[in-house]
Amino acid sequence: MAYSEKVIDHYQNPKNVGTLDKASKNVGTGLVGAPECGDVMRLQIEVNHETGMITDAKFKTFGCGSAIASSSLATEWLKGKSVDEALKIDNMTIVEELNLPPVKIHCSVLAEDAIKAAINDYREKNGMEKIKFEESVIH
Amino acid sequence: MLQLPIYLDNNATTPMDPRVLETMTPYFLNHFGNSASRNHPFGWAAEEAVDYAREQVAKLIGADPKEIIFTSGATEADNLGIKGVYEMYASKGNHIITATTEHKAVIDTCKHIEKLGGEVTYLQVQPDGLINLEELEAAIKPNTVLISIMYANNEIGTVMPMKEISAIARKHGVLVFTDGTQAVGKIPVDVNKDGIDLMAFTAHKMYGPKGVGALYVRRKNPRVKVTAQMDGGGHERGMRSGTLNVPGIVGFGKACELCMLEMESDAARTSKLRDKLQAALLQIEESYVNGSIEHRLPHVANISFKHVEGEGLLMGFNKNIALSSGSACTSASLEPSYVLKALGLGDDLAHSSLRFGLSRFTTEEEIDYTIKSITDTVLKLREMSPLWEMYKEGIDLDSIEWAAH
Numbered sequence: 001m002a003y004s005e006k007v008i009d010h011y012q013n014p015k016n017v018g019t020l021d022k023a024s025k026n027v028g029t030g031l032v033g034a035p036e037c038g039d040v041m042r043l044q045i046e047v048n049h050e051t052g053m054i055t056d057a058k059f060k061t062f063g064c065g066s067a068i069a070s071s072s073l074a075t076e077w078l079k080g081k082s083v084d085e086a087l088k089i090d091n092m093t094i095v096e097e098l099n100l101p102p103v104k105i106h107c108s109v110l111a112e113d114a115i116k117a118a119i120n121d122y123r124e125k126n127g128m129e130k131i132k133f134e135e136s137v138i139h
Numbered sequence: 140m141l142q143l144p145i146y147l148d149n150n151a152t153t154p155m156d157p158r159v160l161e162t163m164t165p166y167f168l169n170h171f172g173n174s175a176s177r178n179h180p181f182g183w184a185a186e187e188a189v190d191y192a193r194e195q196v197a198k199l200i201g202a203d204p205k206e207i208i209f210t211s212g213a214t215e216a217d218n219l220g221i222k223g224v225y226e227m228y229a230s231k232g233n234h235i236i237t238a239t240t241e242h243k244a245v246i247d248t249c250k251h252i253e254k255l256g257g258e259v260t261y262l263q264v265q266p267d268g269l270i271n272l273e274e275l276e277a278a279i280k281p282n283t284v285l286i287s288i289m290y291a292n293n294e295i296g297t298v299m300p301m302k303e304i305s306a307i308a309r310k311h312g313v314l315v316f317t318d319g320t321q322a323v324g325k326i327p328v329d330v331n332k333d334g335i336d337l338m339a340f341t342a343h344k345m346y347g348p349k350g351v352g353a354l355y356v357r358r359k360n361p362r363v364k365v366t367a368q369m370d371g372g373g374h375e376r377g378m379r380s381g382t383l384n385v386p387g388i389v390g391f392g393k394a395c396e397l398c399m400l401e402m403e404s405d406a407a408r409t410s411k412l413r414d415k416l417q418a419a420l421l422q423i424e425e426s427y428v429n430g431s432i433e434h435r436l437p438h439v440a441n442i443s444f445k446h447v448e449g450e451g452l453l454m455g456f457n458k459n460i461a462l463s464s465g466s467a468c469t470s471a472s473l474e475p476s477y478v479l480k481a482l483g484l485g486d487d488l489a490h491s492s493l494r495f496g497l498s499r500f501t502t503e504e505e506i507d508y509t510i511k512s513i514t515d516t517v518l519k520l521r522e523m524s525p526l527w528e529m530y531k532e533g534i535d536l537d538s539i540e541w542a543a544h
Binding site: 003008011014017019031033034035036037038039040041042060061062063064065067068 | 446447448449450451454455475485486487490522523524525526527528536541
């Protein structure tokens with residue numbers, strides 16, 4: 001199975017690999033997936049309380065090239081967006097952008113889940129209610 | 140000069156030895172006859188070539204040429220051997236003993252037999268990949284007709300104690316079938332010394348062509364018979380009908396002859412390179428060899444790199460190095476290898492493994508390149524791995540409630 005050029009590029013030059021201080025109130029952390037399933041994604045956002053804008057995003061991913069590319073792309077998209085806008089990122093946009101084959105759609109689902117988990121972590125830390133997401137995504 | 144890509148997936152298939160191809164060419168062109176054509180020179184030439192190849196094949200495994208049944212490959216030979224015995228010995232019993240780490244061609248054949256009403260025991264293996272001989276003996280029942288244990292495993296290279304297995308079988312009057320696909324041509328296999336009654340093997344794992352294999356069927360002490368699984372002209376002593384693949388068989392014969400002559404030097408050379416590769420990769424923190432190190436094919440190593448995922452790892456170099464991962468993500472099923480899981484490896488380690496299979500043609504330069512390439516990729520991916528970071532922080536990964544998806 002050949003990878004798309006975009007996946008290869010993200011794999012070779014991943015954007016925003018790293019760790020933010022998860023103890024900080026400005027930082028939301030989402031850890032999704034499971035080692036048994038062959039992919040674990042940790043996605044972090046740093047939010048400016050005043051403006052509600054995402055000022056930084058980092059990831060670390062254990063998984064195949066498509067999982068790495070999906071999370072790398074997600075961090076790129078998150079930076080500079082408001083939290084509300086970030087909630088609208090849909091896994092299918094990631095699929096389209098990276099030309100993921102059907103067997104790799106779960107990688108994009110995982111990235112979407114990681115974004116939502118990070119936002120909820122940030123909300124919880126700052127006294128806001130967690131958003132309940134529908135189980136819309138295919139697992 | 141190092142030539143890319145490098146091929147280290149020789150358990151999947153080997154390149155053909157050019158000397159093998161050379162012997163085959165005339166049988167595609169001038170000597171194209173059907174070996175069953177008894178009344179003209181085209182047929183005679185083909186028959187003569189097949190007879191000669193049969194001798195070459197038999198000699199490699201210490202058999203009599205009459206005990207070799209040519210097939211389309213090892214999968215067919217597995218099917219014919221197991222189903223053939225099951226049908227032929229139906230009046231004696233219907234129980235087969237095999238192991239969980241067998242090749243799919245054996246496992247699925249056994250599953251088929253279960254559907255037909257047969258009874259199959261799948262022995263668990265020990266963490267080193269070997270079966271427990273006491274468990275084997277304990278599994279034998281009055282209705283047991285066959286023990287089917289592979290000679291050497293295709294994923295981890297573990298070599299089973301065939302002599303001990305067959306001694307137990309003989310004591311209880313049970314036949315022994317072995318899938319010898321990975322072992323024949325690589326290590327000494329002798330059907331008499333090893334006490335094997337039936338054995339499947341194939342040309343394309345020993346520098347021969349694809350599409351041709353053989354089933355060894357013992358003719359003396361005891362005389363073994365199998366029920367044919369293919370109806371037709373009664374070729375191969377009635378056990379496998381179908382026009383013989385003459386050029387393929389000629390190539391198979393030559394490949395066997397070359398293995399006979401060169402096995403010892405090939406094994407010495409590949410094991411030295413394999414050991415170099417393994418030692419270098421074990422320098423990487425948290426890397427492990429899967430399966431027995433002692434009872435193992437000389438050219439095989441299966442290594443797990445904890446906290447990096449196999450498919451992601453392969454992507455780091457698979458344009459330049461052909462390897463196989465224990466994680467079958469590559470075949471789109473997202474399941475980690477059932478063989479590695481049978482060793483008791485967690486899914487995470489099973490997902491993180493690479494299978495190395497060296498060949499007669501592997502060079503030291505290729506191994507040096509591979510060591511560097513894989514080391515660099517593992518280190519790079521660990522920098523990117525949340526599991527590695529947690530491991531380094533001393534977090535017990537098993538204590539985390541993962542949201543399995």
